[in-house]
Structures are given as structure tokens and as C-alpha cells.
Amino acid sequence: MMIDALTRALLRLYPEPFRRRFGRELLQIWRAEGDEARAASRLAAARHWTSWCFVTLYDALLRHLRPDPSRPSVPADRGALFTLDWIRRDAAFALRSLGRRPVWTLSVAGTLALGLGASIAIFSVVHDSLLRPLPFDDAASLVVVEALAPESRRSILASYPAYRSYRDAQEGLEGLDAWTTQHATVDLGDGPSRRWTATASSGLLRTLRVDPFLGRGFSAEDDRVGQAPVALISHRLWAEEMGRLSKGRGGAGDDGILGRTITVDEVQHTVVGVLPPGLAYPDGEVDLWLPLGGAPRGRGFYYLSMLGRLEDGVTPQQLTARFASFGPTMPNGPVDSPIDLVATPMRENLVGDLRPQLSLFLAAVATVLLIACLNATHLILIRALGRRRELALRAALGAGRGPLLRQLVVEGCALGLLGGILGTALAFGILEGLRSLGPEWMPRPEELGLDGTALAFAFGLSLALGALLGAATAVRATADDPSLGMTGARGEVGGGQRSRAALIVVQLAGAVVLLSTALLLVSSYRSIESRESGFDPGGTLMVDLDLPAGRYGTRQEQGAYYAQLLEELRSLPGVTAAAVASSHPFTFYINHGIELDGGQDDNTLASRVRLVSDGYPETTGLTVLEGRFVEERDGWNAVVVNATLARRLAPGGSAVGLRIKLRNIEPETWRTVVGVVADVEHYGRRAHWQHAMYVPAQGVPYPHPMTPLLRTEGDPLALGPSIRERILAVDPRVPAGTLVPLDDLLWRSKSEPRLRTTLLGGFGALALVLAMTGLYGVMAFWVADRGKEFGVRQALGANRAGIVGMVLLHALGRVGLGVGLGLALTWPALALVRHQIPDLAPAEPTLQGTAVLLLALTALLACWIPARRAAGVDPITALREE
């Protein structure tokens, strides 16, 4: 835990001998008291932590000053610490003085809050994904083992025989385990329900170093075919079941669940164990673990993910090299094709390709924070300059610079904390928004939120920022000769001129860079939106349905069920078309190697396969580009390929008429390509397939569960109840799960680009607003500061237009410099973003140009208002002020 680490770091402040002797016990005391405080209340915990910090600082300092603890000296227990005391006094003074200027205080705190809120939210996301340790013992030695497809170098799942051969041949791992997840219909005795289920090899729990909460884990016997089926249930399911049985809190130690028989997909399983609470692998949703013994063993089924634990002293790189030396192959029909196995640390595997995006977010948020801070600095500086007379007077009366500095720093801290509080509230809002945008792209979305560490970060950042701002402005404000301030002369704060100009330039440059980056993402997202998705999801509904493998085990049984189901559904009023397919349009479960008649023997040629019934193109609106779609009566004789596979099979020509074989299917027959359909676009980070093939459901020898799809008129969900009714009419024991409109799936599939676009767009807009307010503030101050000069000029005959022009000219230089610098930085920045996120569409220079132009114009508008005011200065008043 981070607080723990911080505490340990604080302990390092003690002198070495003291720490060596007592450090561990101090930490133990801290933990014990902390636990009690936490048990009491959050406030008590916070108080415990802060007082611990201060006391440690104080005591450590004392022991450095007085290294011999055995010499009795100042009695150390003497109530309040004087350090705390002066902080308290200064803080009280700062609060009073801030309270007297609520508007000013709120503008500074609000400005900081905008920057801090964004930072806190993004920190929280980054922390959740990258920094928080994985909840496993020695998680650093857990590696995900992936097979890379020979050509595309993309990760592919393993078949059971492949997994076995890798497992037996590998060296350097304590063990290699495999798992897959799927839905299953589970009955614990209270009626069937759908549960997310993991099928795992027996060693997986051991590899994760997780002990069952109750009972035992899987044994090696459970992996064998033909064993009495056993199951592990999740702690959640167990608690649910206990709650159901006892209608209250489950009796302690009530393990009556062990040995119970439950039904999983119509097969009786014995519960042998309960998984520990909060087990987050393979994911937090899994309710049931089944042994790999009952899973398909065929060479053509690629469905297993692999996880191993490194032996001591072995690195993932060494392991990858060792894999290469045993020459792993992918069992692939008559010829096994060589394949590369790669080991990546578990965390890397979880977040690997998310990292560039997160760095992008961090960079963007840092820019926003910088701009916000510059604004706040300017506001504080103006106020400090306004108080020059007061400060100068105090200095002249003998107040040291130290106390003045200290007071401004404390005031800065108070402002920072106020901003931090507002910012934290804002961060909550931002995270809530992120959640609604669909955080499927995050490795552990369920953990998204502000936790203790994020709050500690918020607190630390606000405090540090406030102190920094306070110190910076204090140094500036008290640097001048007090006599200058005493005269109260205006127009002589020219020393601040250059730093304020720099302020504007940096702000504008930052805003330009951020805005351009945001626009790049916006245009990229627009191009995704406008791209043909290859099908028409409107009005189509997907039905989540599981056919119990126990009752519908064979292809004939399943085929009969689906035929009857389709008949029922098609007869429903409002349904215009219906079909079943082995997967919905955004995913595939089947993969086959392909042999092209007359083509070179190419083991790397493979394609995702979707089994379909009649009516599939009508139901999903899939565009047929060439030829015709497959029909059920084509059986084993015909397939349809997507455009990408067609290009691969017949570069430059037409794929229609070519003959191909699907590997690993007995008997191998030649199938004719009868048509080409559009590619269905995938946007997700994990969408790796490109080749796709549509085969009639009757065109493969194995049974495969199918997903019903319906095209409807009007609101598809309005038909929900009648659809469920019809499905139950076919077989009352097979209930429908959720009904999902394809529109929703399409929307979800774009969640990642949408999210990064929204975030960056938001940050860009924020940066723009902040930079404009900053610019306005600086110019307004400049004009106010030189009011006398404008009055004199007017008195000497300058006309208003001339003065407006003069102010604008003055501003133009700074704006020009800022925008110019921004543009100069934009190109490397965009190149970097493009390098990090390669799948971005090209930028639109006109859009970018327009935006920058608009920004410059807004900037001039922000200057024009103060310029008008300058021209409005009454010469007499201005001169009288002298």
C-alpha cells in the first residue's frame, strides 16, 4: 500500500541507529493504531495519519539535533508542537484574508480545481491500470504465454494438443496452465441461471498461488477425460447460496456446500471447493471453475489462454528464447507449422498496448495543469502586487522577509487545498463520465474510482502546488526594493512585464499543442464514424442463448432445435428476418487453417470462421460485394469470404470460383468460394482478426452453439417479451439471456477511440478556456497598470482608435509568439502521438488551421476588451490619480 510505503519513507528521517533499533516497532505501532483509527472512522484515520507525519518529522528532527537520546533534556511531551502552532496561526490568518476576498479566492481555487480535477482523475486511471500491484503473490513472476501467428505476429489462442506439447516441452516455468471462459447454465438447486465460467487446467490456482477458501482446488486427476465432473464456485456464488439457505448471514464455517451436486449445462458436477473472495483472474466476473478435463481436445479448436510462473532467476526474455530452442509448433492438419511462443509479464499483457494512450492522457493533463497554474500564479501575483504597499510597510517596519514569505506560502497552500477539494469533486464527476463512456478498454474497469492512494495524491499535489505557487509569487512580490512599493507608484512594476509575457506565450503554446492533438483524435474518430461498418446494425437484436450441451450434444439435435427456433421467431409479427450464427458480427470463436487449390503450400494462411444459417445477410445487413451468400443447402460445398481474405486469396483478381479446404476437418473437401462480402470493421484494441469466412452451419462436422439474431421493425427491444415467449415455446428449459441490439454492440466496440477523443477534446477545450481567461487577465492587468499612461496619451491628443491599436499591437506580439511556438511544437507532438497510437486517421490540415486561426482571433478578442477599456480612460481621472 502506498501509505505504508510513505510511512516507511518517513521513518527514514530518524537517525540511523535509532531507526535500526526501533524502526520496525514504530511501524508496527503505527499500523496497529492505524487499524484502530480506521475502524473508528475515516476522520480518525486521517487524523492519525497527519499527526503521525508531523510527530515523525518533529521527533526525527529533534533526534538529529540531540543525537544522544540517553541524555535527559527537554521533556518531549509538552502538548502542542510549536511548529504546528505557527502553521496553525498562519493558516488562520490566511483563511481570514482569503475569506475577505471570496471572489478572488474562488477564481484562483476554481482555476486550480480545473487543472487538479483533470489530473486527479487521470492519475486515478493510470494508477488503477499501471501502478496498483496485481493481487497475486509475487505477481512479477507471472507470465502470459502467447503464440504468435507466423505472418501477422498477432497473438493467437492455443488448442489443447498445442498447449499440452508446450507444457511438456517448456523449461524455466514452474508450470504452464491454460484456461478459457464461457457462459454456462448453472443450477444450484434453485432453478437454472447463466453464469460466467472459467475452464482451467488443474495447476492454475497453484500457479497464481491462491488457496481455495474452502475445500480443495483441482487435482491432476480432474484434468483427465472421463473423471467424475467437479467444480469450484466463486466466493460470491457461495455467499449468495449461503444467504439463500439461511436467509441471513451465512453461519460461520458453514461449508455444507462442499460435496453438493450442482448442474452445469445439464451435467452433474460435485462442488469440491470455494474460491477465495475477490479472485480477479481470469476476471472478476467468473462464478464457476471447471477442470479442463471436459473441454474439447481437437486440434482445430484454438481457445486456450496460457499462464505460467517463472522459475527463480528466469526472465521473460530468457523464457521466450528457450521456447524458440524447443521449436514449438502449432498442430495444424497433416503438417505442424512452426510458431513463436512469447512470454510477457502478466501486467504487461494486461496494460501493454494501453500505455501509449495513458501517456497521452498524462501529457495532456499535465499541459492543462500547467496552464491552470500559470493562470493562478498570475492572479496571486496581481494580488501580491496590490498588497505591495502593505508588504513594503511591514518590511519597512522591520518585518523580516522570512515571515512574509512564510505567510504567502501558507496562503498558497490554503488556496491549493481549496482547489484540491473542488478538484477532487470534479475528478469524481470525470470518472463517473468515463464510466458511462464505457471503460471496457481498461484492464480492471471494476476498480475504476478514487481510492485512498488517489486521494493522497490529490492532497499531496494540491498542497505542493499551492506551496509552490505561494513561494514563487512571494519571491517575486517581495523581491523589489520596499521603497518602490511605499511610493505606491504605478506603472513601475515593469519587472513583472517579461514574466507575464512569458506566461502568455507558454499558455498559448500549450493550448495550441493540446488543441491540435485533440483535433487529430477528433478527425480520426470522425473517420471511424463515417467509415462503412460493412453491415447495417439498425433494428437487429442479438439473443444471448445457451443450449445445454447435455441435451443438445450432437449436430443433429442442435440443428433441429435451431431450425424450430428460427421458424418460431420468423413467424413473430415485427420480425423481418432471423438467423443464427456461431457468433455476433463483432467476434469470432472459430479459426481454421486454409489450403488454396493450386496455391502454394502455406501453413500460415488461416481465417476466422462464422457458421451461419440462411437469412444471415438479410438479418445483419451484411453487404454482399460479389457473387452470392452461402445457403444451408450448400453444406460442405461453398463458402463466402470477406474482402480482405479475397484479396489475399486472389490478389488483383476475383476470388469467386476459387476452391479452398478447411484444415483439421474430416473429411477434407474442396469448397468453392461463391461470394465476397464486405469487411466488418472492428475498432477495439483487441480485435486482431482480418480474414473472415462464412460457412453454412451444416458445413462442419462439429456442433457449435449459435447466437440467434433478429431483424425487427421499430424498436427492437419492444419485442423482447414476445421473443422470450417464443424461445421458451421451443424448449421451456432453455431460457433466453439478455437481448442486445447490435447498435449497442457497435457503440461499445468504438468505446476506446471515443473515450480518448472525448477526453482529449475535453482537455483541449479546457486548455483553450484557461488560456483565454489567462490572456484576458494579463492584458486587463497590463491596461489597468498603464491607465495613467493612456490618460496622458489622450490628453496629448492620441485618439481612441490609436490607443486600441496600440494595445492590440502590444498583445499581438505575445499572441503571435505563443501561437507560433505552439505550432512549432505541434508537429513533433503530433508525430509522437501518431507513433504511439499508429491506427489514427490522417490529420485534416484545414481543420487544424481553422482551429488555430480561431484561437488566435479569440486571443485578440480577449485583448480587445481591455484595449477598449484603455481607450475609455478619462484623461483627467488618470492624471488626478497621480
Next chain:
Amino acid sequence: MDDPQAPDPASFLPLPHTSLDILLALAEGESHGFGVKRFVEARNGRKLRAATLYDALARLHRDGLIRETPSRPEDGGTSRWRYYVLSTLGEAVLRAELGRLHRLLEFARNRGLATEGG
């Protein structure tokens, strides 16, 4: 173990109050730093800073008023605490200090400076 040529208990008087608190706590029996802290805080009704406690423990240990025990009474079996117990010298010093305080109180009472309640 106790020094055979133990110094005169009176040479430690008067005891700093933290030391007295610790000796009183240990007079109840063997304990570790946290236990002492708990005891003292409960008795005094205010916090005892851990660093102060350990300074005093170090001092008492150096002077031979308390010693560390190798035994580890059961406290959940997770103990990594150092346990302390009063040495003979420590007991003598505690008695001497309490006697001194008692005489001090008597003296004050006889002059009507302190009431029976303390």
C-alpha cells in the same frame, strides 16, 4: 542479567516521568513497547509519543533498570516485538522513586498543600 555490583537505586532519583510511567507499566509484568504505550496512555489519559517511549526504553535498558527477555509470550504468534521486564535494580529504583514521591506527598499534606484525594 543484573549487574552484581548494581549501582545505588537512589542515584537514579528523581526519575523522569516517562521512565516512571514505563517502570510502572512493566511492574504489571512483561510487556513490549506497544503494550507499555497502551498502558501509559490509558493511565495518563493522553498520548505518549512512540519516539519518546523508545528513547526512554533505550535509556532504562542501558542503565540496567529493565532487560529484554528472550521469551515470547503468545500474542497471536505473529510477534516481532521486543519484550521487556523489570530488572531487580529496576524494581528497587521504582520502589525508591515511589517512596520518594510518597514522602514528598506526606510533606505537602502536612503543610496542608495537598488534600487526601491527591
